[in-house]
Amino acid sequence: MILLQASHIEKQYDGHVVLTDGNIVVQDKERIALLGQNGTGKSTMLRIIVGEEQPDKGTVSVQRSTGIGYVAQFVEADNDLSVYEFTAQTFETIIKMEKQLNDLELQMANPDVYSNTQRFEQIAASYDKLRQQFTDADGYAVEAKVRRVLKGLGFASEIWNSGVKSLSGGQKTRLSLAKLLAQEPDLLILDEPTNYLDTKTLVWLESYLKTYEGAILLVSHDRYFLDAIATGVYELRDGKTQRFNGNYTDYVEQKAEIVELETKHFEAQQQKIAKMEEFVQKNLVRASTTKRAQSRRKMLEKMERLEKPDASVDKLALHFASHRTSGRDVLSVENLSAGYNGIALGNPVNLLVRRGDRLAIVGPNGIGKTTLLKTLVGRQVPVSGHVRWGTKVDLGYYEQEQETLDASKTVLEQIYDEFPQLNLTTVRTALGRFLFRGEDVEKPVSALSGGERSRVALCRLMLSQPNVLVMDEPTNHLDLLAKEVLEDALSEYDGTLIFVSHDRYFMDALATHVLHIDEDGIKLYLGNYTEYIHKRQDEEQWDSDTNDKGTSRTESTQSFAESDSTAKSQRGVLHVDNTSVRSADLRKARETVEILERKISEVEQSLADVSGQLVTASMSADVDSLQQFQQQLSSLEQQHEELLTAWEQGAEELERLTELDRQNRRQK
Incomplete structure (x- = not known):
């Protein structure tokens, strides 16, 4: 059954054409991803679909009675409600019913009421009717839904009573997502839902959406997430959409096959055209073959010419090169505590980073990863401990929010003033490699989008030629193509890389080591993200089997100085320690959940039964039974x-x- 159909959508702003033929169909239970480069109109398409904007042409049809829920890329949830109240807002009617039921119960227990038979019967009848409505609306399950999404999206129960106004912008967007998931609409429409989520929360969201009963339409640049969720893909390019079946990897393969096939058809037609033109040219002037040549010429004139397939798009031309080679020991960290105002955010860190290492730092939001990076590069004073950079280290730092860009300058001035040794032509050429061409270089920094600011920052890094890169969430604000270009550039980089990221594809492609930070401590893992995950799962399984949780969780002294040559040779090589899941364990976990769900249903039925008996006792004015x-x-x-x-x-x-x-x- 088709839930949503957007047909031939056109949209432009002040003469700038964004959409020329946008088409999207979402069937029941489908998971559709809308992909495209930044600025191609993906968010515009979503806003038109949900009715926040009107198309210039085209139609949007929604199946009758289909509930649609939408969370935008940027959300401002400013009000006086608590975190829990905001999430439960969608159940406002049910919550009011529950409060009314409680009020009616108190009234029926009042001696002044149950001594008045007529009054008592009126209240009891109201209670019975309202109780049935509450049960039909699945009122007893509301609390479970709200608690599940809040906990899953990383909101600890300690802050459920905190005001929404006290949350950061990222937390507010995450909270709006929680509210939408608790609502469980027939069609979820999500614009960059993985923004502001740490890795653990991302995994939870993936698991939740895989079993979601409704349909999903989403925009995302997280390839790991798209592979896990999507069953269909629409690519938006040059204002038009094209449908592909499967997930992100399937889309990439299908697109390559289509381009290859179209190229073959185009080349075959070109060969046919060349032969026909050659025949016309040779035979048009001959009396014996003139008619045949004229016929061929008419065929050529009527022939529908195929356009040459163009799989290329404008992309960054990024290349990192070191000005010189650093010493062997790049970074030594001894008992370092990072924090603010003398208060450490976590356990002390001890590290030895050597030339060529690629260290990914992971952990939950708020644990202090950005603070650690700022302390390492000298932007922040350590609470305690020491940071020592090695000899001949040229440091390049990519900050998450690009706070050091000068809002009063243009893009050209920002780079030209920072690199006075370069002439204007060289600077313009460099900016052109980052898609700032023509008048784009005169844009004020203050007017740049998040993606454009990221490109300026990457241009600065490239020109500075560091031999050590420290990067904080470098894939934020980058579209899929830009992420792939950045990955390729860093893969070929001959220096040392230390980075914080929640992009699992990015970490898989680059990391030789993963530093895990959480409330229990700090631990170093050899390998990329996939290897890190398997080793963490091994540890959790071991803890579960031995009932010795927490062992080896507080190790804070780690070194990249591997004494085992075999271990060294494995750096950057994917070697998965398969952690088998026993079918008995999976079956037992499934049975446990099913048993609990049955028990919950039984208790909810008992609640309904006892509520009914309470009504009966109330109507008969049986005080003893009423209290019981x-x-x-x-x-x-x-x-x-x-x-x-x-x-x-x-x-x-x-x-x-x-x-x-x-x-x-x-x-x-």
């Missing part, structure tokens, strides 16, 4: 709460095992 049923109701509500908590824990374990099993199957 109220006690049972309180006991059942407490039991319901405990079962919900156990179910959340069981569901998390099942999601973890299922994801691990999926990864193992994919490796095989």
Whole structure:
């Protein structure tokens, strides 16, 4: 069944054409990804679909009774509600019903009420009717839905009562996503949902969306996420959309096949045209063959000429080169504590980074990864400990928000003033490699988008020719093509790389080591992201089997100085330590969740039954029974709460095992 159909959408702003023929169809339970370079109109297409903007031409049709939920790329959730209240807003009617039920229960327990038979019967009848409406609306499951999405999206229960106004911009966007997921609309429309999510939360969101009952339409530049979620892809290019089946990897392969096939057809037609033109040229002047030549010429004139397939698009021309080679020991960190105002954010760090190492730093949001990088490059004073850079180290730092760009300058002035040894032509050529051409170089820095600011920052890094790159979320604001170009450039880079990222494809392509930071401590892993994940899962399985959780979790002294030559030779080579998931463990986890769900359903039915008995006792003015049923109701509500908590824990374990099993199957 088609839930949504956008047909022949056209849109322009002040003469600038954005969409010329946008078409998207979303069927029930489909997961559709809308892909394209930054600025091609993806977000515009979504806003038109949800009715926030009107198309110049074209239509959007939505199946009757289809509920649509939309979270934009940037959200401002400013109000006086708490985190929990904001998320539960979508259930406002049900929550009001629950409060009314509680009020009616208190009234029925009031001696002044139940001694008045007529008044009591009126309240009891209202209670019975409202209780049935509450049950039909699945009211008993509301709390479980809200708690699950808040916990899954990284909102600790300690901040559920905090005001929404106290949250950062990223947290507000994440909270709006939580509210939408709790609502469970028939069609989820998500614009960059992975922004502001750490790796753990990303994995949870993937798992949640895989089992989502409705359909999904999303824009994302996270290739790992797209591979896990998408069942269909629309590419938006030059204002037009083209449909591909499968996930991101399937899309890349299909697109290459289509371009190859179209190229063959084009070349075959060109050969045919050349032969026909040659025949016409040779035979047109001969009396015996003039008619045949004229016929061929008419065929040529009527022939529908194929356009030459053009798979190329404007992309960055990025290349990092070191001005000189650094010493062997690039960075030595001893008992370093990073933080603010003398307060350390985490455990002390000890590291030895050597020339050629590529260190990815991962951990939950707020753990202090950016603070650590700022401390390493000298932007922030350590709380304690020492940072020592090696000999001949030329440092290049890419900051997450590009705070050091001068908003008062143009793009050209920013680079030209920073590199006075370069002439104007060289600077313009360099900016051209980052897609700043013609009048674009005169754009004020203050008016640049996030992607454009990132390109200016990368241009600065390239021109400075450092032999050590320290990068904080370098793929933020970059589209898929720009990410791939950056990966290629860093893969060929002959220097040392230290970076923070939540982009799992990016880490897989580049990292030789992963430094994991969390509340329990710091630990170094040899290998890329996939190897790191498998080793973490090995440890968790070991902890589970031995009931010795926490062992080896607080190691904070790590070194890249590998004494084993075999270990050294494995740097950058994908070698997966397969962690098998026993079918018995997966079955047991699934059965545990199913048992808890059955128990929750039974308790919810008991709650409904006791509520009905409470009404009956109320109508008969049976005070003893009334008190007894109220006690049972309180006991059942407490039991319901405990079962919900156990179910959340069981569901998390099942999601973890299922994801691990999926990864193992994919490796095989």
